[in-house]
Structures are given as C-alpha cells and as structure tokens.
Amino acid sequence: MNAMSFNKPLFSRPVWTVICVAVIAAALLPILNLGFPDGHGLHVSSYMVGLVAKFMCYALAALALDMVWGYTGILSLGHGVFFALGAYAHGMYLMRAIGRDGVYQSNLPDFMVFLDWKTYPWYWAMTDSFWYCMALVILVPGVLAFVFGFFAFRSRIKGVYFSIITQAMTFAFMLLFFRNDTGFGGNNGFTDFKRILGFSVTAPSTKAVMYLMTLAILLAALLLCRSIVTSKLGRVLQAVRDSESRLMFIGYDPLWFKLFVWTLSAVLCGIAGALYVPQVGIINPSEMSPGNSIEMVIWAAVGGRGTLLGPIVGAFTVNGLKSWFTAAFPDLWLFALGTLFILVTLFMQDGILGLLKKMKRSKEEVA
DSSP, X not given: OOGGGGOOOOOOHHHHHHHHHHHHHHHHHHHHHHHSOTTSTTOOOHHHHHHHHHHHHHHHHHHHHHHHHTTTOOOOSOHHHHHHHHHHHHHHHHHHHHGGGSTTOOSSOHHHHHTTOOSOOGGGTTTTOHHHHHHHHHHHHHHHHHHHHHHHHHTTOOTHHHHHHHHHHHHHHHHHHHSGGGSSOTTTOEEOOOEETTEETTSHXXXXXXXXXXXXXXXXXXXXXXXXXXXXXXXXXXXXXXXXXXXXXXXXXXXXXXXXXXXXXXXXXXHHHHHHHHHHOEEOGGGGSHHHHHHHHHHHHHHOTTSSHHHHHHHHHHHHHXXXXXXXXXXXXXXXXXXXXXXXXXXXXXXXXXXXXXXHHHHHHHO
C-alpha cells in the first residue's frame, strides 16, 4: 500500500489565502451587480452572476464525485441522476408555488392540466411545503444511493463493472422521467418558475441571495470533505482505494465505509441540483443523460482528482471553456472536450493542480 496515499491533504497557508481571496471575489459579484448601474465600470452583468452561480453548482457536484472517485477509488458514471433528483425535488416546490399564475390559471402545473389530470399524484403530497421539499432533496438521492450501493458493494461489484451499472442506472431514470405519465413534466420537465418562499425568482435581490447561499454551501461542503479526508475515516477510505483486500485482511469491513461515502456524495450532488434549478430556471430529464455524468468525471480529472480543490477548479475551467466554445464554435465543443480529456489522461494525469505542484517543485529545485 502506498504510504503517500495516507498523506493528509492539509491546505497550506498560501492555499488558504487563495481560497479566501477567491471566496471574497466571488461574493463581491452580486454586490457589484446590484450596487452599480448598467454601464458603470464596476457593474457586473446579471448574466455573469448567473453563470458563476451555475458553475458553483457544478463545482459542488464535482467535489461530491471526488469523494468517491478520488479518495475511495469508486468511479461513478451515474452521478447525474443524483444531481437531477435533487433538482426535481426542489422543482416540485417551485411548480406548486406558481399557483394560478400559470397559463391555464389552475392550481395544477400547466403540464398536468394539458394532460387532463384532475389532481396531484400521491407522491406530490406536501410538496407545497418548502422544508418538506428540502428534506426530499436530501432523502431521495440519499436513499437511492444507499439502497443501490448496499446491494452493489455487498456483491463486491467494483471497477469497470460498477461504472457500467451506474451509467445504466442514470440512463434508466432518464427514460423514466421522459414519460409524460410519471408526473414530472416529461420531455419539457419543470420550468417557468415564479416564486420561492414568496419572493420572485427572477428578482435581482432573490438571485443575489441564492448566489451567496450557493457560495456558502460550496465552501461548507469543501470544509466538510476536508475534515473527513484528514480524519481516520479518510485514511480508511484511501485504504479502500489503494488496497481493499489488505484492508479486509486487517479486520475492516469496506462495505460500510464505501456505503457512507457513496451516500454522502449522492446527497451533496442532490443539494447541488437543488441549488441549480431556481437559478437556471429549468430542469428536465436531459440532466440525467449519461453524457452529463461523464462530464462530471472530466471536471474532476482536469482539475486533479483526490485533491478536493482540483474538481472545483476543473468544473470552472471546463464549463468556462464550454461557454466560450458553444458561442464561438458550437459544432466543435464535443471534439474539444474529448481532446482535452485525452491530453489530460496522457500528459496531466494529476490534473491542473498536479501540474502546478510539479512546476513549483521544479522552481524550488532550481533555486
């Protein structure tokens, strides 16, 4: 077992400084958006605030994936389903909050009226309560992950086989949610949200609050994950990654450790989806596509898996490039993404953060 695998990933003082500066700079964006009029030199556009908020949601999902892939060695190609389920759970409340402001002026969502539904399905009960839906955001991905993980890990399914069945899971859920009779809007999903807790979703002040909440939760999740990976539990998780058979030989049962981190990762992904849906304004089954889950893996790989900060950097980097490419060269983005992943796999296996560390060591050796 590699002794380096047990090194505690403590952030150095310069890294903490960079984190603090990044958090402060990010927190200033909505303030500059609200505090200065359009055209002012310090004004930040609402589009930019919304874009960074979306990237932070992606960063939280990438961080969640890093806990299972980077630190436990479990490659999931199905985390998109947890992200989408959290978004749908919050979306149910947002759809109920529309009330009679919809096109059909009914207490039912427009898609239910269009399908000639008379009442809500039983699983929509109590979804007019914000806090009940927030509980669903945690429970639905968490319970699914726990049940799925229990049977998969107990059966000793791992490696590429586990990756394949997670991809099959998210594909199955995508097909299910595309159906109109499931009560989740079918192909169109949920959209046209009006209010959250009585406040207009589109109001600049509401968007600013949601942005700052996303930033705070991302920072809290980073600190939580850091506390786990630097603890004895974190050492066991890394032992699962490096040599699971040897861990079993010395008396540990990997099942519950893997199940814990797998469920925690799913819950964090669900929270990311719940933060995503009111700020982007739509959630549909395409968020469950296997391609989206694969993109999460690319975010973690590009930034540097097993580092906590790397997946966050990767999520911002890849999605920033995606926003630019899809505007400038819309037909070339998938080719660029594939090329980026190949280059990282061949020449930057430790990602961006790994490359920066190598450059720092080279400078120190020269000095």
